[in-house]
Amino acid sequence: MQRIVVLAGGIGGARFLRGLKSAVPDADITVIGNTGDDIHLFGLKVCPDLDTVMYTLGGGIHEEQGWGRAGETFAVKEELAAYGVGPEWFGLGDRDFATHIVRTQMLAAGYPLSAVTEALCARWQPGVRLLPMTDDRVETHVLVDLEGARKAVHFQEYWVRLRAEVPAHAIVPVGAEEAKPAPGVLEALAAADVILFPPSNPVVSVGSILSVPGIREAVAAADAPVVGLSPIVGGSPVRGMADKVLAAVGVESTAAAVARHYGSDLLDGWLVDTVDAQAVAEVEAAGIRCRAVPLMMTDTDATAKMAAEALALAGEVRA
Numbered sequence: 001m002q003r004i005v006v007l008a009g010g011i012g013g014a015r016f017l018r019g020l021k022s023a024v025p026d027a028d029i030t031v032i033g034n035t036g037d038d039i040h041l042f043g044l045k046v047c048p049d050l051d052t053v054m055y056t057l058g059g060g061i062h063e064e065q066g067w068g069r070a071g072e073t074f075a076v077k078e079e080l081a082a083y084g085v086g087p088e089w090f091g092l093g094d095r096d097f098a099t100h101i102v103r104t105q106m107l108a109a110g111y112p113l114s115a116v117t118e119a120l121c122a123r124w125q126p127g128v129r130l131l132p133m134t135d136d137r138v139e140t141h142v143l144v145d146l147e148g149a150r151k152a153v154h155f156q157e158y159w160v161r162l163r164a165e166v167p168a169h170a171i172v173p174v175g176a177e178e179a180k181p182a183p184g185v186l187e188a189l190a191a192a193d194v195i196l197f198p199p200s201n202p203v204v205s206v207g208s209i210l211s212v213p214g215i216r217e218a219v220a221a222a223d224a225p226v227v228g229l230s231p232i233v234g235g236s237p238v239r240g241m242a243d244k245v246l247a248a249v250g251v252e253s254t255a256a257a258v259a260r261h262y263g264s265d266l267l268d269g270w271l272v273d274t275v276d277a278q279a280v281a282e283v284e285a286a287g288i289r290c291r292a293v294p295l296m297m298t299d300t301d302a303t304a305k306m307a308a309e310a311l312a313l314a315g316e317v318r319a
C-alpha cells in the first residue's frame, strides 16, 4: 500500500486531501497538520487547521465557508457577548465549541494534543491519520504596523480581525524553536513513499510545520520524492493571504519564487498552474522537476486530477 505523507494547513490542505483520497482511495495517508494557527480563547484551545482537515474529511465542514461546522448556530457566542466577553471578531459556533471543550478537557487531564486529535478523529473518521506537527505550544505571530506602532499580533488577529490589510513585516512561529515533532511525525516521513506539500500557505501553514526542529531535516533526508503544488496561480494566491505573508518574508508572489523558497533541498517536484507554464523552465533551472497542469480545486474531481498529477510527478522524479 502506498504511504503518502501530506504537510497540510487549513482549507487548501483539507480540500486537497479530499481530492487525494478520491484519487487513491486505498493509499495509507498521514497528515502532518499545522498547529501554528492555534489560539486560546475563552479558556479553550482552538486548533483551526486540524479541525478544518478533520471536519472536511469527516463530512462536517461548512462547505461554502471552508472552516467551521455545517448547520452552525452561535448562541454561546451571543451569550458571551451579552456578558461583554469577546473577542467578537472570531466566529466560534456552538457545534465547534463542543470540539474545543472536549480537546481542552483532555489536555487538562494530561493527554498530549496528538492523543486528543486521535480521540476527536475517532468520531469523525477522516480516513487519514491526522497528526499535529507538535504536541508543544507554537503560535504564529505577525509583526504589523497598527495604530501608529509596530506590534506582534496573533496570526488569527492578523487574518480574521485585521483581514491582512495592515502591513506585515515578519512572521514568527513563537515557541517553535523549543518544540519537538509529535509522536509519529518523523517516523511517517522516514517511511513515506511520497511526501506532498498541498497548495497550502508556504509561510504560515507549511512553513510553520517546517519550523519545528527536525521536520525540515526529516523531509530533506527522506527517501521519498517530495512534490509540491503551487498555491500561487497567475501571481496571486488562490485563497487567503499568501501574497502578504510571502512579502513579509521577502518572497515574490509567483509560482516559481515559492518553489525556490522551498528549495531543491526539500522539493524534488513542483506543479504550477497552466497559466504559469512560463515558470516551468525557471523552476527546473533551480533543480526542481516542474510541470504545468490545472491547479484550481473547483470540485473533488478536479482536485483528484491535481493529486494524481502530483503522484505521477513523484513517480517520474523517483525513476
Ligand SMILES: O=c1nc2n(C[C@H](O)[C@H](O)[C@H](O)CO)c3cc(O)ccc3cc-2c(=O)[nH]1
Pocket (backbone or CB within 6 Å): 009, 010, 011, 037, 046, 047, 048, 049, 051, 052, 067, 068, 089, 090, 091, 092, 096, 156, 159, 160
Ligand atoms: O475568516 C475567518 N476565519 C475563521 N476561521 C478560519 C481560520 O481563521 C483560518 O482560515 C486559518 O487558521 C488559516 O488556515 C476559523 C476556523 C476555525 O476552526 C474556528 C473558527 C474560525 C473563525 C473564523 C472567523 O471568524 N473568520
